[in-house]
Amino acid sequence: MKKSLFILFFILVYSNFSFGQMQNNTLNIGVIENINSIELGENRTLNIYLPEGYDSNAKEEYPVIYLLDGSMNEDFIHIVGVVQFLTMIEKMPKSIVVGIANVDRRRDFTFPTTIEKDKKDYPTTGSSAKFMNFIEKEVQPFIQKNYKITTSKTIIGQSLGGLFATEVLLKKPTLFNHYIIISPSLWWNNESLLAEAPKLLEQPINTKTKVYIAVGTEGKQMENDAKKLAEVLTTNKKLKTTFEPLPKEDHLTILHNSVYKALENLNAK
Template identity: 60%
Template sequence: MKHLTFLLLFVALFSNVSRSQDKTVNIQTSTKPFVLGITDEIQSAQLAEKRSLNIYLPEGYDQDTKMTYPVIYLLDGSANEDFIHIAGLVQYCTMIQVMPKSIVVGIANVDRKRDFTFPTTVQQDLKDFPTTGKSEKFIAFMEKDLQSYIQQKYRTNASKTIIGQSLGGLLATEVLLKKPELFNNYVIISPSLWWDNESLLAKAPELLKSAAARNIKVYVSVGTEGKVMEQDAANLAAVLKKSADQSLQLIFNPMPAENHLTILHHSAYKAFEVLNAKK
């Protein structure tokens, strides 16, 4: 009798467990991709190659078809580089109304040393990095291929910002000095102005005289990144401040608590804040 009772209890317990497992298995689930942006591919006449663009469109872009938006052009804009966290930062800053809703265009890299540097006379650099020195073509790509494509495909307004760090900061500085009209706002973080024995920095005062700036805001920052990089950034800020007239506004923001790896996110947040400060 005891054995029979035990057997019945075991069968009942097993039956309840089975039903419980069946309920777990039969729970209806639904998954779908979490979409942060879109990827466009354009054929560049200036570079003679296809280039990928990672695009972040602000909330409400598809609903309000009459609204136009500022555009932020991000160097080092590959998905595995700076696009995801800068797009997230833009989304956050617009949510808390630090800045207007904006389109982010992340320019994915193919060969950043080639695209972000002008020719160098340093023989060791030529040996170590043989593809360098083609920034003129990349700047032409941004001017003639990229900006026209973005303006035609997306609802943009006249506000254009470029963000560059390290070699990207070098390129952004070169654009500022040689083609300042390409952007309204320049976010230059930890620029590698040491390139070619600091030749761009040496030419900056003369270049600023010949390049007429038009209502441009320039944000320059550097962390604790070595004496050369820190001094070069400070010298760039000094040259810009000395040469600036009412058409160029400089914000120099040293960030000693940051290093070369940590500065971009913190510095970009501050740049969005000060460049969009209400008067």
């Protein structure tokens, strides 16, 4: 693992193989797009990694990976590194990464809660429906219009982002066909989403969808909830669900290793 991390670090810092080239003392790894969101009533930033050889005038199209917590100072840089590395060793196809930068992740990634203490401690929470509409009606159409993409769409979410990715899977499953759900905060609102899951899964899912769920050593509730989610998802034949406990990881360390394993798993032939 340490050797793999060193290799990734070397590539990120020293290579211009697919991260762009030095121009005016600037290392370019992608582009920044801004969306004036009607759904959210604010401007939002998308950090976009384009793979080596990307040409807007060429016929080649690319899968898209949508990354929650996709700010430059959050998960965008190191997840792009994982994607670039797996592409280089031919474990996955060249892909576009769309990092959705945060404004208020508690607001965007959570649905309304009935827990009074959470309402008091986190007063901005509860707007995941709006954020879901933002992705469906604004982000995905923007990417489709402006970039050369296939129909393959992956979402990556950890913690509250994992809660949101789970909510999308259960309520609007066709928004993505690959779900990477890491350490989902299914404890939110007394595990109400987990309780509703069997009923929500009764809606038809028209396309084959792959789901990868991982959890580390993160406390009995989070570990048990992730396992329960995987178990209930296996009841739907349209979902190919992989559950992978990673006991050597904790809440702070799990994302990098789990995304590496998830992308290998979802792209396995």
